[in-house]
Amino acid sequence: MIFETERLLIRKLVLDDLQPFHELESNPLVLKYATGEPKDFDENRNELIELISKYKQPKNDFWIYAIERKIDRCFIGTVALVKDNIDDEIGYRLLEKYWKLGYGSEVCKGLISYCKKIGMKKIIGYVVDENRASAKILVNNNFEIVKKFISDDIKLPETKYELEL
Template identity: 25%
Template sequence: MKLVAERLYLRDFVPSDIDAVHEYASSTEVVAHQEWGPNTIEQTREYIAGCVFENSLPERTTLELGAVLNDGRLIGGYRATLSESGTDAEIGYSLNPRYWHKGYGTEGARRLIEYLTTELHVRRIFATSRPENAASIHVLEKLGMQQVDLYRKNVLIRGDWRDTLVFAVEIKRLTGG
């Protein structure tokens, strides 16, 4: 799979992505608001192997995609997990800090949402963020998402119970007749 945007494209992860993925997956900055990480190299290898397997399934319900600049540098990853009904999807993303604040996060997420809604006919997209992750909240708002829920101290991250914000956007379709 390859989803082309203006300055980057999203594609299935491949085994040779391990070093580039590990560069951001082992960063304490990247995982500060995540339940996972920072990864060891073995954890990154296992993650990539899982992505390659999942992406090989004919009826996959999770898309694990690398974000690659047009010059070939892998700068992060995106995930979309479809609901059983296929009408809802949760998205998430992680980027190498060297590429933060350049619009790549929004550009990749926008392209992923376009694919989910036009090709897979997903009607509701949602994502989560920690309240203190202002940059991620900004990306979600730029995507047209609005906060729809707040879970108090529901996630344990490195010994601290943290809150979770839930953002969503409904995709409205025009129908003829």
């Protein structure tokens, strides 16, 4: 386990996560405001294998973990921690059936606590402006707007948020 919240466990991904990981990464609505296109099963299997292999890399700076509900050990999404010691970035994705249940807010609070615990000084999040729910979560957790721009990759208005820890 990496960290836990009241209802969630954050842990390393495993190959048994393939089916729900594929459901997450092949849903166009989940990826609507994210970089990348929905992938087929084989592409998602290869990506999952690659993400798992990164756990063993000594200088890895790109971590993706599983979000699991404590009550039933059900995979509900992923969290990301991209560390470069300048703009250490957090992010998360939830399976569509778990939207609007408070899991995004809960995992964000857990990520903030975890980042403080491992000694990070500042974290950032990027949110496409149309994604009002994610923007609200960051604002409610005291992130401040530091930059507005049009994203290079998905060509939509986006905001960079920052939180001093």
